[in-house]
Amino acid sequence: MSALRSTSSFRVGEKECAVTLRVPEGDGPFPAILMVHGWGGVQDALTLPFYEPFEQAGFAVMTFDYAGWGRSEGTPRNVINPWQREREVEGALEHLRAQPAVDPKRIVLWGTSFGGGHVVRVAAKHPELLGAITQVPMLDGMAAVKAVPPLRMLRFGFSALVDVVRGKRNPFYVPVVAPPGEWASMDRDGAAEAMQNGLKALLEAEGPEAAVYDNRVAARSLLTMGAYRPFKSLRDVKIPILVVGATRDTVAPFVEKKIRALNNANIQIEKLDANHFDPYFDPALSTNLGYQLAFLRSLSA
Template structure:
């Protein structure tokens, strides 16, 4: 039976709500917990990789952060970094209770913003077996100037005006003011770097995910520049695989390479291509590197 047909809908508690997830039952005791970045929900974020991991015997738990996708939490489409990190902690606790999972053989996988979260979460979980950060956003301060240069002055003014209005409105209980998570240069969108618009082709080329809301509360523009999860790298004790793309214009390769050097047990795999290359032209190379890493660090042993 194909992996996408084996998976099961599950939910786990996080904070005052619950997160929706897919559980792909595994056969070897290892488990990979997966989530995507910014407004990317579990299906477009994980389907391509989750099926390959599951076919190799690993259980997979792919989830939506609260306020996104099928998870609970209101208001919707708001990125709150601490909340999302808490969702990862809750996912780890839940995965450890699954009958097909060895609690000592859990790995994390995230890309883009979630790839940055991996650094924070792994630093706080010494029991983790491994972690994979794919094209991670590790240093908003380093990335922000490049992202701003990719905007037209008018679009920049529009975004930050909307972001301030959104943040102030949130203080008095108004509904979030939404912007596209990605857009072409000149659009009022969260990200307009040259590779920002590769997302549809990479994550949903056939338009399968009709319910995927690709918007985000505009206030993220005020916060992303201060998010620097790569600073936690030195505290990560588990093996860490960092996938970077040399032509990445969205999170840039250099900050991730620099952060990886500070993690005691890190490996870096460099791919040719832009931010979404691991889903596109470099997919097989990315999958091969990640499966090799998982097999090495989630090595099969007797599990009952």
């Protein structure tokens, strides 16, 4: 089955966010999955392997770039504010509902990493949704902060201070990912290798223009991490939600005990013996997709 792909955009404030919609062949309207990317994510950078299995399961798939990232408008570039991103997810959800090929009553939110936290927070506000999937989610920013070595945390703090002093229009950037031990917002769990492999797959599938990636994030973005704790919103989720956690994740530590302590019967937990980036690639990818496709089938049962 091949998907029919189209591009469009939606507006959040004064900024246009770029959208790609993939629709299965056949007669719609189709149930749809809104995919929400992670910390330094842009469309297709690591999520390419998920599209075809979801489309073969009968779902339209919509991806988008956050404002100031990828193909979306917005300056300064590559700044992260999780609460602003949630507003952009809301805008993307409204845009998806308006697509003629999509059944607006059968939409699933899907989020990964930092975007997995956004999905939890947004899902808690939308009991009308069909369901939600959050993989290797950043559910507790304080746990993520505590996982950072102290000396690196000091350097993060200094970089963020420099960025704040320079002002909103003149960001001080740090790399999003780097090899182990090198300076970046993420150097653990094979972050740089994962991004390189993801961009290589994108290059092979879409050509050189699609694989452009700006490996920078404004250092001020790091200041938002500790205060962002989406796991607290899990208690308010009233739709089926699948949480796929990685037991060796040091980027967004899997807070399984906190999740289970909420005693929310809508939450289904599946675990992978993996680090933060393993679930995007085989062999962990196959197991991960197995969990997610089984969950999607259960929503239609």
